[in-house]
Amino acid sequence: MSQEQTFWNRVLELSKKRFKEQIFDYFVLASKLLRVENQQAIIYLDAEVKKMFWEENMTDVILTAGFEIYAIELKPVYQFSLEEEVEEKLFIPLTETRGNYEISPIITLPPIQTGLKKKYTFDNFVRGDGNQWALAAALAVSENLATTYNPLFIYGGPGLGKTHLLNAIGNQIIENFPDARVKYIPAESFINEFLEHLRLNDMDTFKKTYRNLDLLLIDDIQSLGGKKVTTQEEFFNTFNALHNDNKQIVLTSDRSPDHLDSLEERLVTRFKWGLTQNITPPDFETRIAILRNKIEDLDFTFPDDTIEYLAGQFDSNVRDLEGALNDISLMARVKKLKDITIDVAAEAIRARKNEASQMTVIPIEKIQTEVGNFYGVSVKEMKGSRRVQNIVLARQVAMYLSREMTDNSLPRIGREFGGKDHTTVIHAYEKIKGMIESDDNLQLEIQNIKKKLK
Known part of the structure; x- marks a missing residue:
C-alpha cells in the first residue's frame, strides 16, 4: 500500500468515527485524494457546496493524518474536476439529468x-x-x-x-x-x-x-x-x-x-x-452574527457594545431579535437618531423584554450536580463514558434538562459532558422525552429535580 493510500485511509478512518453515517457518506466518502505534493493534499470534491464542510470540519482531520503518516503539516487544497483544469460548468437542458435526477417537462x-x-x-x-x-x-x-x-x-x-x-x-x-x-x-x-x-x-x-x-x-x-x-x-x-x-x-x-x-x-x-x-436556539456568537447581518439594511449605527447587549437580551429565537430591531428602528426614526446606544436600545425594547418569557439562567454544572445527587452518581462519572445503567440514566436526564432548561447549543452541552458529540445529546433528549410519556415514576423524578433547580 502506498503512503498516499495509507494517509487517505487514515483520513477516512478518523472521519467515520467523528461523523454520523449519513454525513460521512455524503460529504467524505464520495471525495478522492488525487495526490500529495509540496506539503499539500490535493483533494477532489464532487460538488462545490461540500467545500464549506471540508474547510470547517476536516482541516484538523487532514492535519492529524498528515502528521501520523508523513510527519509534516499537510494543507488541504480542493478541486472540483478530476482533470488538471477545472472544466467550465455546463447548463443542463431540462431533458437531461443531473446526477440521477430529472426535471419534469411542463x-x-x-x-x-x-x-x-x-x-x-x-x-x-x-x-x-x-x-x-x-x-x-x-x-x-x-x-x-x-x-x-x-x-x-x-x-x-x-x-x-x-x-x-x-x-x-x-x-x-x-x-x-x-x-x-x-x-x-x-x-x-x-x-x-x-x-x-x-x-x-x-x-x-x-x-x-x-x-x-x-x-x-x-x-x-x-x-x-x-x-x-x-x-x-x-x-x-x-x-x-x-x-x-x-x-x-x-x-x-x-x-x-x-x-x-x-x-x-x-x-x-x-x-x-x-x-x-x-x-436548536442560536448561541451568543451566532446571535451577534445574525444581528450584524440584519443591521446592514438599516440606516443606523450600532456600536459593538449595543450589539452584544441585544444578543444577550433575546436568546430563544431569531424572531425576537428581528422584533427588537423593529422596535429600535421605529424609535430611532421618531426621535431622528443615528447612533443606537445601549440606553436607546434598552428603552426601545423595554416593553418587549418585559413581555418576553425569559429562560432561567441555570449553569449546566448545577444541573449535573443536582441530577447526580438524586441518582447517586458523581459529576465525573456523568462526564465519563461508563455504560453502567444508573450512570447512563443520570447522564441522559442531565442532558435532557440541560437542553430543556438552558439556551446552550447542542455542541456546547456535549462539551460539558466530557466532549460528547451533539448527536449523543439529541439521542439522550429524545430517549428521556419518550420515556417520560410512558414512565410516570421517571416523570415525577424529573419534576422533583426541576423544583430543586428553580
Missing part, C-alpha cells in the same frame, strides 16, 4: 405559484452550532434533488430558521433550473387548498398540481395532525406519488417525527425514510 400541467420568498437564500442564512447540520443537509438537497436525502425533515422551535432553509432550497433550484416545478406552502394552506378543491369538485387540478412537482416544500407539517382522515389521506397519496417518481420532498415541524402523535403512523414512518435534522 406539458399540459396547471400553472404553479411557487410561494417562495425570494429574500431567503443560503447566502444570507447565518450559520451557527445549532443549525450547521440542517444547513449542510439543505445544501446537499439543493445540489442533488432526490438523490441524497428524501425526504429531508427539519425540526425545531419557532423562529430558528426552518422557513428560511425551505425557501433557500427552493430559490436555489429555481436559479439553477428556472422551469422546475417548485412549490413552497405551509401545511395549513395545503389543507385549505385541498378542502377548497374538494368543495369545488376540482380534485383533478389539485392532484395534477401537487403530484407533478419536482420539489415540494411543506412548512409546519405538524399542522396536519388532528385533521380529517381525508386530508391526511390526500397528503399520504401526494407524498407517495412524488417519492415514487423520484421527486424531492422537504418538511419542517416544531417537533421530531417520533412526537407527531396526531399524525397517522404510516405518514410518520415515511417522514423518517430520509434524513431528520434538528435546529
